[in-house]
Amino acid sequence: MLYLDKKILLQLCAVMAMLSLFSCKPDPETFAIHTPIYPGSGENVTFSLKKIDGNVENVKLYETVQAINASGAVTGTSATVLLQEWNNPGFPIQFVKSGGYASNRIVNYRFEVYGNDKHYTHDIKFATRPYPVSNQPAPVYIVGDINNVLNLVFIPDTDMNINTFYNAVKVDIDEVFHGEDYIRRFRNSYNFFINPFTGHAHDYDTETRDHEIPSNWDQLSFAQGKVILHNRDIRDFAEPDKLLFSAEHYVKGTLLHESGHNFYRLADEYGGGVHWQESELPNNWSSLSACQSAAAGRGMSSADAHQMGTSGWYKLCPASCVMESSGTAMHPYERPCRDRILYSILHRAGGE
């Protein structure tokens, strides 16, 4: 019996060695998107899955289509259909739905990803254009309950070509919110919408410091962020009391920076910006001593505490943090800002 036990033990060791060998391959990390982000009736739709890292052995793509009426109520649901399966795929994976979908539809697509003995899904919903519910923003990339995730409404500026705007929304979801190293870990925590009415962004330096809001503004109160995407080159700003901000549609760093104010109440990290100290996990402090004593708990050292210009306000993040650097380049969030982001997402998940 002892001999048998030893044999079993040896076999177990061999299995464990194999498992640890397999686990040397990184776990899969993938991102899904559809193009156009808000397709018209009959337009081809391309579903894409890109890989950031890891070992992907099998992918399946499914769709379910719902018909909706002018109240947004579901009037019919299709069977769930397997569109394609890939074994040991090269990336990016793409599938073209030729002829797309009719109007008045909500399309639910699901990539199931297998790798390293793990299995997870990307489960995404979008509306076809035009969205039949009047005055409401169209859901164009929905991953969670609106009460438990961060919701962002993209508003076209009066200066935008609408097709350029639609494409920019797709690029911004894909390359900003699924691009920044930290927030992309929370891909199931952000819903995106497109507003049917325009707004107009003002220049912080030369115009009145309030953006022109769209006519259905009262319908947007569910969203934690509303962004006016514009074409002209102006100095952007956020209006935190309205959860509203502006960004050039092609300037990713600015979009990320301004959304940081609205989604997580992160303050500016440059002298001459807008400074305040949040009671929980701030990224700005009103005194050097408070900033220094917070450092150890925020993964930094007290020597990292420094004044922002001559503002009388202090911070721990290095200059590379997105809350100091906006513009074309997209910088990562640094640890003190990451703490605040995680705090905000967890509070939303709890329904706050």
Ligand SMILES: [Zn+2]
């Ligand atoms: Zn920061």
